[in-house]
Each structure stands twice: as structure tokens, then as C-alpha cells.
Amino acid sequence: MKHFLLHLMHLVADLVFAVSDYCQTHQNTSKWTIVDFAVGKELRRNNGGGLVKGRDNGSVFTCSTIISKIKSIWNTLEWKPSPTACVLNLTSFPFEPTGRCIGTQNKVQIWDSFKTSLCCQNALTVLSKALAQHARDGEGNIFLDDAHWKNCSGPFLRQSVSVQSCRLSDLVQGSSRCSGLSLSIIRQEQTYQDALKKCSQFNSSFDDSCQTCTAAITTARDNLLDLFKAKGKDSEKKLCGVATVTSIAAELMDDHSSVEDFYSCLYALDVLDPGYIRMKYSLVKAILAILIATIGIMLVVMLIKYATKNKPDPKHVQTKEIATWSGLYRFSRAEIDNAIGPEREFLGRGSAGHVYKGTLPSGQHVAIKQINKNTTSDSFTREVEGLSKVRHPNLVCLFGCCTEGGEQYLVYEYCSEGNLAQHLLKKDNVLPWQKRVQIVRDCALALRYLHHHIDGCIVHRDIKLTNILLTGDLQPKLSDFGLAKMLGMEESKVFTDVRGTIGYMDPEYMSNAKLTCASDIYSFGIVALQLLSGQKVIELDLDARDQLTRKAKDVSIGKRPLTDFIDSRLNGVNYVDFESILQVAVLCVAGSSNGRPTIDVVFEEMEKAWKNTIADMKGRREMSSSATSQSRLAEVMPV
Incomplete structure (x- = not known):
């Protein structure tokens, strides 16, 4: 047949x-x-x-x-007739073949109720429409009895899709509690009336109307499950879901356009199998982007690990390298531990580690810096290489180093008076004017030595109050060469990673990473302004730095009186020398490196101020000595 x-x-x-x-x-x-x-x-x-x-x-x-x-x-001829005619009018709702039946049969929960394959979506839609028309024109029963349903179970001829292959055989009366529903019963439910109303009003905004409709369908279906106390039962959910959709379609059957919109909207309720994920194109792109970025990061990490794996351990300085650092003593780990002792007296924190006070077997005090393990080896190497090549009265002296047991130590001369910040910024301790002039002059002298080194300009990169140490007689010594960078004889500038202390760093260097000798000049200018005013430059506070330099510029051009910038705690200030130092410091902190003086010009002016200070001190001592002699003479003269 x-x-x-x-x-x-x-x-x-x-x-x-x-x-x-x-x-x-x-x-x-x-x-x-x-x-x-x-x-x-x-x-x-x-x-x-x-x-x-x-x-x-x-x-x-x-x-x-x-x-x-x-x-x-x-x-x-579209529907294959059974020996007994099917009571459903399948001619009015012809089955449309679909390519989804070719190849892998992906699973789907149609209308969030009926578990089947994508191939069966059209078949269920056709049968639901036919059941809706039969219920409206007949006795109102939504589902057929078993005998009549079998008569309609033959396969569609244009595609081998049938009631059996789509697992639709239990859409019959008596198969569940929901299978006995009729239009008269379901119309009594308010949730059904709400769903019917919302699914009859597909306006210009199809998406919004469809979202409202599908939400109402789900509510109506769940209400039927509650009515029959069948929550959590898949068989009841299937029948109640189909019954809800079919009963709404029965009411819309007179309006062909509304029926088509309604069934087109129902695709929004489909829940795809976990093995078959439906995603928006934008989401797919986002996932792909994240995946590519993750793979890229992993490749970079692997490349870095591979590159560093073949490098020697940066924490261990090779014997050959140490041999080239002439004049340095190589301490053992036992000597370092004995020098620091069990008390471990903490002196401060440098750019790459903590500094402790130590005592050598000879009784000489030293400062020992323990390099942090998470610090790159270039800081240790810079400081050792830099200080091993330089010797100057105003540079801290490096005695030796230790690279044993995975640890790195640097041993310096000990400066008993701490750093300049501890003397200048304390309220209860006033650094005399003469000492301030001496310190600023000696720092300029040390900087001139570095900038005119025989191998090229050594840029310190971290000149600030805490890196200027003081000996017992308050002689300044520039310390911490962990960030130092040498410019070759033919180099006037280099581009490098930006390092230093905010507040003292050259703004031009911060903006374009162009390091020059003038970068140290800027930092020196900030230190000089602090020595004159006694003001702080708070780290990470650019406004405080700008306020200090702006005030200095206003005073230097006569907008404000000189007394506005003088440290109020000072006595015996030579105003001529004060103004001279101020003018040079203002030039040092110019925004562009082209407007800053060279270290030779700076030192020349500081030297003049220091000579004037020495002369003033000598004159005052002579006046004091003369006054003392006259006083004693007056005491012995007879009346």
C-alpha cells in the first residue's frame, strides 16, 4: 500500500x-x-x-x-491513511519536511515540556494544530482516545517521521491526569485566561510580546500541575504543557495569522539538551575571545618560564663576576650572621631590602642590607658594580658582599646619625643653617663626581632625604645605588623603565621614560628646597611636590617675600646665600631638562654659599673671641 x-x-x-x-x-x-x-x-x-x-x-x-x-x-495524499480514517483534519495543516532530520538527531525539550528530537518539532506542531481544531469543532476534548489516536499515527510520506518515532504515543486520554483535560475545564483557570490574552496580542514588537506570552504559558502549565498535584513528574509536565498550548491554539484558530505567530513564538520555550548548547553569536564571540586570550597568556607564561629556565640563578652571583669587583671583600654567611647577631637591630629599608646594624670582629660597626628574595638581581648587581667602581668622601662606602645559601647581602660603612630626613623634618630637632649649607654643597660635590665618572655619567635615579646618610659629625653620604644607571660616554640619554620615588622624580622622565643626567638635577633641586624650607615631600603626593616648587618659584620672582620660604625654626640665616641657593634650586626643578643647569653650575653656586658661610662662621668666632677677651680685661682692671 x-x-x-x-x-x-x-x-x-x-x-x-x-x-x-x-x-x-x-x-x-x-x-x-x-x-x-x-x-x-x-x-x-x-x-x-x-x-x-x-x-x-x-x-x-x-x-x-x-x-x-x-x-x-x-x-x-500527504498523510498516509490508516485502514480506519483519522478524525483529525491533517489536510488543513500539512506537514513541512525539515533538514533537522538529516544526520545527528539533537535532543530538545519542546515547549519546555516535551522531550524529543529537533526533527519532531514540525510533527508536534502539526498534530497540536489538528488537535486544537478538533477540540474546538468537536466535543472539546483536547486529546483523542487511544483507538482514534492510533488511526492518526501513520508516518508522513515526505519524511519518515511518525507518532512512534517522535515518542508521541502517550498523547492520549487516560495516559495521565492532564490527558483528560477539555476546553471547558481549562477555560475555568484564570492563568489560562491570562495566557490566552497575552498570546493573542502579538504587536510590532514581537520579542516583547513573545516573552510575555511564553512566561504566561509556563505559569498556566504549572498551575495545571499544581491542580493535579503532579509537580516534578515528567509525564504530567509533558501532557499539561501540550494541553496548555493546544487549548490556546483552539481559541485562536479563526485567525490564521495569530496561530502562526503563536506557534512561531513557542520556539522560545525550547530547552536544548546539555550536549547541544544554543548561544547567541555575540556570546560565542565573547567566549572565543576569552579562550584566545587565555591561550595567549598561557603561551607567554610558558615562554617566560622557558627563557628563565636556561638562565643562571639570578640570586647567585658567579665567582667570575665577583672577581671583577675589585676592592670588595666576599663575606661568608657565617660572618654575616655573626655580624648582625641575634638581636638584628633594624636601621631602615632600602630600595631592595632591609638594613641591619652589624659589628665586625674588629669592633667596627657596619650597615648590612639583606636583599629581598622577590627582588630582581639587577638591583644587587647595579649596587655592587656601581659602588665597587666609585670612591668619594660623600658616597657611602661598600666594604663587601655575600652570596651564599640563596641569600644576598651588602656590607656598607655605618653612618651613626641616620638619614637626613630624621634630622631635617623632626620638630624637636633643628638642623643649623651652617650644616644645611654644608650638606647641600657636599651632595652637589658627590653628584658632580658621579656625573663626571671616567666610564660615563652615573645617574643615581633615587636622590632623596632618606638616601642621604649622616656620619657622627653630620657629614652627608649619598647611598642606595640599587637604581643607578650608567650612561656611556657617547650617550646623553637612554630610554628605560621608570623607577624612583614619586615626589623626587623628574616629571619629564616619568612621562617619556627618557633618563638623563638632568633627572638627578631635578631630584637634587627638591632636596635643596626642603633644606631651605624644612618642608616634607610626601611620597605619592604630587600636589605636595607641586606646592613646594610653586611656592619657591613665587618667592624667586618676588611674588612672595623671602621669609615665606625660610624654615621658621632657623636662626642666623645669611639671606644673600639663602636667595642664591633658592634661585639655583628653582632652576633645577624646571619642567624641561633643557632649562636645568648642569651639575658644574650647581656646585659652583653651592661652593660660593659654603665659602660665605665659612667666612661668616669665622667672623662670628672672631667677634665672639674679641668680646670674650674684652670682658675678661674689664674684669681684672682696677676700679
Whole structure:
């Protein structure tokens, strides 16, 4: 029977194409006569355009009418009839084949209720529409009884999809509590009425209307499950879901457009199987971007590990390197531990580690810096290489180093008076004017030595109050060469990573990473302004630095009196020398390196101020000595 129907459908299709071709060739001028016979119908053409008589007079039709009749025969063959006719009108809702039935059958929970495959979506939609029409035009039962449902279970001819293959066999009365629902019963539920109202109003904004509709359908279905106390049962959820959709479609059946919009909207309720994920294109792009970025980061990390794996351990300085650092003693770890002792007296924190007080076997005090393990080895190497090449009274002296047991230590001369910040910024300790001039002059002298080194300009990069140490007689010594950088003889600048202390750093260097000798000049200028004013430059506070330099510039051009900048705690200030130092310091902190003086000019002015200070001190001592002599003479003279 099945093969016979397939053969018959092919014949009808050939007939449609033949008639269509003929009509196009003869401009629809020919007329056809259908003559009834006992065993069927015969089509005969009257080439002259007249009627053709047979045993039985027929009716005259045009080509378009004949094609329409043949197509109606085709539609009746779309559903395979069972021996007993199906009570559903499947002709009005023809099944549309889909490519989803080809290849892998992806699972889906249709309408968030019915677990089947994507291939069966169209079949369920067709059957739901037919059940809706049958319920509206019949007794109102949403589902058929088992006998009638079996009559409608044959496969669709254009695609091997059937009730059995789609697991729709239990959509019958008596299979569950929801299977006995009728339109009269379901209409009594308010949630159903709400869903019907919201699913009947698809306006210009389809997305918003569909979202509202699907939410109402879910609510109505869940209400039926609560009514039958069937929450959590998949079989009840399936039947109640189909019943809700079908009953709403029954009410919309008179409006073809509303029915099509309604069933198109139902795709939003589909829940795909976990193995088959439906995502928006934008989400897919985002996931791909994250995946690519993650892979990129992993590759970079692997590359870094591979590169560093083949490098020597940065924490251990090779014997060959240490041998080139002439004049340095190589301490053992035991000597370092004995020098520091169990008390571990903490002196301060440098750019790369903590500094402790130590005592050598000779009784000499030293400062020992323990390099942090998370610090890169270039800081240790810079400081050792830098200080091993320089010797100057105003530079802290490096005695030796230790690289044993995975630890790194530097051993310096000990400066008993701490750093300049401890003396200048304390309220209860006033650094005399003469000492301030001496310190600023000696720092300029040390800086001139570094900038004119035989191998090239050594840029300290971290000149600040805490890196200027003081000996017992308050002689300054520039320390902490962990950030120092040497410019070759042919280099006037280098581009490097920005390092230093905010507040003392050259703004030009901060903005473009261009390091020059003028970067140290800027830092020196800030230190000089602090010595004159006694003011702080708070780290990470650019406003405090700008306020200090702005005030100094205002005083230097006469906008404000000189006394506004003088440390109020000072006595015996030489105003001429004060103003001279101030003018040079203001030039040092110019925004552009081109406007700053060289270290030679700076030292020359500081030297003049220091000579004037020495002369003032000598004059005051002579005046004091003369006054003392006269006082004693007056005491011994007779009255």
C-alpha cells in the first residue's frame, strides 16, 4: 500500500508539471474536458478549443483550474491513511519536511515540556494544530482516545517521521491526569485566561510580546500541575504543557495569522539538551575571545618560564663576576650572621631590602642590607658594580658582599646619625643653617663626581632625604645605588623603565621614560628646597611636590617675600646665600631638562654659599673671641 501511494504521488507530480509546461507553451488557450468513467476519470484535450464528448458529458476547465484540482489531490495524499480514517483534519495543516532530520538527531525539550528530537518539532506542531481544531469543532476534548489516536499515527510520506518515532504515543486520554483535560475545564483557570490574552496580542514588537506570552504559558502549565498535584513528574509536565498550548491554539484558530505567530513564538520555550548548547553569536564571540586570550597568556607564561629556565640563578652571583669587583671583600654567611647577631637591630629599608646594624670582629660597626628574595638581581648587581667602581668622601662606602645559601647581602660603612630626613623634618630637632649649607654643597660635590665618572655619567635615579646618610659629625653620604644607571660616554640619554620615588622624580622622565643626567638635577633641586624650607615631600603626593616648587618659584620672582620660604625654626640665616641657593634650586626643578643647569653650575653656586658661610662662621668666632677677651680685661682692671 505504501509503495502504491508513493508511485501514485509521483504520477500526480508528473501530471502537474506536464500540464504546467503545456499551458505555458500554448498560452492557456486550450481547454480540457473531464469525462467520468466507471473506473476513474479521464482527461482529454480539445485541440480546437471546443468541448470533447465521451460516454458522459464532462465539464470544461481552464489550465489553472486543472492544476488546482491536481494539487488538491496531492494534498490529500500527504498523510498516509490508516485502514480506519483519522478524525483529525491533517489536510488543513500539512506537514513541512525539515533538514533537522538529516544526520545527528539533537535532543530538545519542546515547549519546555516535551522531550524529543529537533526533527519532531514540525510533527508536534502539526498534530497540536489538528488537535486544537478538533477540540474546538468537536466535543472539546483536547486529546483523542487511544483507538482514534492510533488511526492518526501513520508516518508522513515526505519524511519518515511518525507518532512512534517522535515518542508521541502517550498523547492520549487516560495516559495521565492532564490527558483528560477539555476546553471547558481549562477555560475555568484564570492563568489560562491570562495566557490566552497575552498570546493573542502579538504587536510590532514581537520579542516583547513573545516573552510575555511564553512566561504566561509556563505559569498556566504549572498551575495545571499544581491542580493535579503532579509537580516534578515528567509525564504530567509533558501532557499539561501540550494541553496548555493546544487549548490556546483552539481559541485562536479563526485567525490564521495569530496561530502562526503563536506557534512561531513557542520556539522560545525550547530547552536544548546539555550536549547541544544554543548561544547567541555575540556570546560565542565573547567566549572565543576569552579562550584566545587565555591561550595567549598561557603561551607567554610558558615562554617566560622557558627563557628563565636556561638562565643562571639570578640570586647567585658567579665567582667570575665577583672577581671583577675589585676592592670588595666576599663575606661568608657565617660572618654575616655573626655580624648582625641575634638581636638584628633594624636601621631602615632600602630600595631592595632591609638594613641591619652589624659589628665586625674588629669592633667596627657596619650597615648590612639583606636583599629581598622577590627582588630582581639587577638591583644587587647595579649596587655592587656601581659602588665597587666609585670612591668619594660623600658616597657611602661598600666594604663587601655575600652570596651564599640563596641569600644576598651588602656590607656598607655605618653612618651613626641616620638619614637626613630624621634630622631635617623632626620638630624637636633643628638642623643649623651652617650644616644645611654644608650638606647641600657636599651632595652637589658627590653628584658632580658621579656625573663626571671616567666610564660615563652615573645617574643615581633615587636622590632623596632618606638616601642621604649622616656620619657622627653630620657629614652627608649619598647611598642606595640599587637604581643607578650608567650612561656611556657617547650617550646623553637612554630610554628605560621608570623607577624612583614619586615626589623626587623628574616629571619629564616619568612621562617619556627618557633618563638623563638632568633627572638627578631635578631630584637634587627638591632636596635643596626642603633644606631651605624644612618642608616634607610626601611620597605619592604630587600636589605636595607641586606646592613646594610653586611656592619657591613665587618667592624667586618676588611674588612672595623671602621669609615665606625660610624654615621658621632657623636662626642666623645669611639671606644673600639663602636667595642664591633658592634661585639655583628653582632652576633645577624646571619642567624641561633643557632649562636645568648642569651639575658644574650647581656646585659652583653651592661652593660660593659654603665659602660665605665659612667666612661668616669665622667672623662670628672672631667677634665672639674679641668680646670674650674684652670682658675678661674689664674684669681684672682696677676700679
